[in-house]
Amino acid sequence: MGGVKTILGIDPGTQLLGFGVIRADGRKAEYVDMGVLDLRKEKDAYSKLQAIYDCISEVCKSYHPDELAIESPFYGKNAQVVLKLGRAQGAAIIAALEYGVSVVAEYAPRKAKEAIVGNGAASKEQVCMMLEKTLGVQLRAEHLDATDALAIALCHHFQRTNPLSSSPGKGGWEQFLKDHPERIK
Numbered sequence: 001m002g003g004v005k006t007i008l009g010i011d012p013g014t015q016l017l018g019f020g021v022i023r024a025d026g027r028k029a030e031y032v033d034m035g036v037l038d039l040r041k042e043k044d045a046y047s048k049l050q051a052i053y054d055c056i057s058e059v060c061k062s063y064h065p066d067e068l069a070i071e072s073p074f075y076g077k078n079a080q081v082v083l084k085l086g087r088a089q090g091a092a093i094i095a096a097l098e099y100g101v102s103v104v105a106e107y108a109p110r111k112a113k114e115a116i117v118g119n120g121a122a123s124k125e126q127v128c129m130m131l132e133k134t135l136g137v138q139l140r141a142e143h144l145d146a147t148d149a150l151a152i153a154l155c156h157h158f159q160r161t162n163p164l165s166s167s168p169g170k171g172g173w174e175q176f177l178k179d180h181p182e183r184i185k
Contacts, residue, residue, distance in 0.1 A: 029153075
């Protein structure tokens with residue numbers, strides 16, 4: 001957990017895919033970049049998967065993320081939608097793993113919203129506003145898929161630095177204090 005980590009957050013989609021990159025240490029996170037991949041003009045499902053793979057590969061080449069936080073597909077009434085989202089998620093994960101990402105974590109959309117806003121049913125606009133305040137940046141509303149990805153990355157940062165987290169490798173307060181002796185007075 002020690003040191004600065006670059007975290008890539010991804011909001012996978014088959015029409016629009018958002019990505020957000022932050023750098024974080026044990027105390028704070030800072031905004032690096034975000035963007036949206038528009039897949040609506042791709043001719044078929046397989047060219048969309050190739051575009052996702054290529055985009056995430058380029059992001060990884062540019063920012064060298066240590067960890068990937070990705071939104072998990074939500075349960076829906078239409079199994080085809082869930083299948084397509086799973087494929088998009090898989091293409092993004094494989095691209096990140098190929099470029100050396102050592103940790104992959106999935107978060108439900110409600111979990112990320114709760115981590116950022118305190119309400120799992122928050123709107124995209126509320127999430128964007130809280131990200132602006134938390135990261136100290138101005139974000140454009142037309143990038144709401146990218147702000148969702150940024151929220152996933154920040155949620156992961158909060159999860160990995162929470163001493164009470166049940167994430168793998170966490171040891172509670174005892175491990176937290178061992179990892180951060182500078183916080184003991």
